[in-house]
Amino acid sequence: MPTSEPSGTPALELRALGKTYGRGARGKRAVDDVSLSVRHGEVYGFLGPNGAGKSTTIRMALGLIRPSDGEVRLFGQPVSDKHALRRVGSLVDGGTFYPFLSGRDNLRVLARTQGHDGARIEAVLERVDLARDARRKVKGYSTGMKQRLGVAAALLDDPDLVILDEPANGLDAAGIQDMRNLLRGLAADGKAVFLSSHLLHEVEQICDRVAIVHKGKLLREATVRDLLDHGQALRVEAEPLDAAETALQGKWPVQRVQDGLSVQAPRADAPAIVRQLVEAGTDVFRVGPDDQSLEEIFLTMTRDTDA
Numbered sequence: 001m002p003t004s005e006p007s008g009t010p011a012l013e014l015r016a017l018g019k020t021y022g023r024g025a026r027g028k029r030a031v032d033d034v035s036l037s038v039r040h041g042e043v044y045g046f047l048g049p050n051g052a053g054k055s056t057t058i059r060m061a062l063g064l065i066r067p068s069d070g071e072v073r074l075f076g077q078p079v080s081d082k083h084a085l086r087r088v089g090s091l092v093d094g095g096t097f098y099p100f101l102s103g104r105d106n107l108r109v110l111a112r113t114q115g116h117d118g119a120r121i122e123a124v125l126e127r128v129d130l131a132r133d134a135r136r137k138v139k140g141y142s143t144g145m146k147q148r149l150g151v152a153a154a155l156l157d158d159p160d161l162v163i164l165d166e167p168a169n170g171l172d173a174a175g176i177q178d179m180r181n182l183l184r185g186l187a188a189d190g191k192a193v194f195l196s197s198h199l200l201h202e203v204e205q206i207c208d209r210v211a212i213v214h215k216g217k218l219l220r221e222a223t224v225r226d227l228l229d230h231g232q233a234l235r236v237e238a239e240p241l242d243a244a245e246t247a248l249q250g251k252w253p254v255q256r257v258q259d260g261l262s263v264q265a266p267r268a269d270a271p272a273i274v275r276q277l278v279e280a281g282t283d284v285f286r287v288g289p290d291d292q293s294l295e296e297i298f299l300t301m302t303r304d305t306d307a
């Protein structure tokens with residue numbers, strides 16, 4: 001990894017980034033005050049439903065469209081810096097390939113149009129596990145193979161930062177596993193990987209950290225582990241359940257679930273919850289993490305902002 005910038009400089013930094021399409025009352029605020037940074041050696045997921053502003057953000061990060069506010073820094077430099085931009089590989093719009101050319105020939109064409117000699121073609125084909133299929137025409141490739149060819153294209157110039165718009169779109173479980181191994185391998189080599197997705201289970205499996213975006217705004221940035229481990233909910237099993245519910249209501253948001261109560265509270269509140277339940281005369285069988293999936297956490301967050 002070339003380290004021409006001071007150590008610790010993020011590979012990608014978005015500073016209060018904003019984009020408004022159009023003007024005046026008809027203007028559409030697609031991205032609003034998004035700040036985040038992506039470090040070398042991590043896979044960072046940019047997660048949100050359709051229309052959240054992911055593609056717009058990625059296009060600004062690549063210097064393809066101009067922000068209305070804020071700025072993008074690549075390796076500490078403005079996105080207009082050609083040297084910085086040369087260290088970025090990207091996959092947007094799924095990559096476009098000639099269906100009647102082989103995977104290898106597609107990469108040759110790309111290398112030529114991008115102005116490099118293609119010396120890395122065999123290495124990147126190996127890297128994305130397409131070496132054996134490199135002579136086959138792309139039209140016969142599976143979705144997963146096409147996506148991996150897209151990543152191969154992004155890797156042709158040995159970038160330090162890889163930006164991928166929805167790289168796991170349309171992949172089955174095995175395809176997601178392959179993509180995961182591939183992207184984790186890049187991160188292990190010290191590259192920074194920034195990807196967007198609207199599908200949580202993909203991001204959950206692939207990324208170290210995620211930013212959750214909704215309606216152009218960043219709702220939360222956290223490690224996947226933090227989101228899952230320290231979700232804001234605790235599962236309470238106590239009897240009688242009605243009394244337990246009454247005891248907690250008004251202090252924490254409480255919801256009936258199949259086998260007890262789901263209490264919107266951080267883990268640190270568990271002792272207070274137990275005290276409350278005991279004082280109310282209920283028998284406490286369990287107060288523990290409410291194992292929400294990232295999906296549920298995400299739905300709760302976006303529901304809250306919709307309200």
Ligand SMILES: Nc1ncnc2c1ncn2[C@@H]1O[C@H](COP(=O)(O)OP(=O)(O)OP(=O)(O)O)[C@@H](O)[C@H]1O
Binds near residue numbers: 028049050051053057
């Ligand atoms: N060129 C444009 N002109 C006007 N509005 C746009 C333009 N591009 C995107 N938008 C709007 O900006 C918002 C964000 O779009 P964007 O494509 O960035 O979201 P996204 O999260 O990538 O969603 P998707 O996965 O559906 O592409 C949407 O409401 C979209 O309609």
